[in-house]
Amino acid sequence: MSQKTEKLLSLLDGQPVIPVLKIENVEDAVPLARALARGGLKVIEITLRTKTALESIRRAAAEVPEAVVGAGTILDARQFDEAAKAGSRFIVSPGLSRELLSAAAGSEVPLLPGAITPSELMTAREAGLDFLKFFPAEQAGGAAFLKALASPFAGIRFCPTGGVSARNAKDYLDLSNVICVGGSWVAPDDLVxxxxxxxxEALARDAAGLAKH
Structure with missing residues (x-):
């Protein structure tokens, strides 16, 4: 698992913000991925919250080679497999389960699972995972909660999502245990x-310019 974590970090290549996308119209997938990549956000997460999600992943992965397309809101092994076959280069889950851990262990595609509580963090650590999604970030206690986790869980790094916006992204990115943040503000529904x-593209460029520290 640790090797796959490093693979995921190399895909991110220092990108501070991962766009979290809910695509309703499959025809938007390719131009949206291209716009985000042009703005400097090549790593994108397309969530499995719509009927068009898998086809959107398929098209973006095949037609936008400059993008690194991942799948989000993966809840079980079947969805993990479907997303990987569609071309996802990483998988994001809101939580962690034995079924997902088993699916990830048998795949070359890295998993970024969600964890919030100390017990969940310890379970992830035992599985060899030290890069985790912190979701829902704002509702779970925000940057202050994450800062409190830094000392007892010194080896674990996070990608907070959920309530993260242009307004508070820097609060998270300034933390030593945060690698990047995830957010939907770079591709708002009205612009899509x-x-x-x-x-x-302009919103993506602004987000890509957020300094880690």
């Missing part, structure tokens, strides 16, 4: 519906 790819 309007197919305002230039506007999304």
């Amino acid at each position: 519906k309007a197919q305002d790819w230039a506007g999304i």
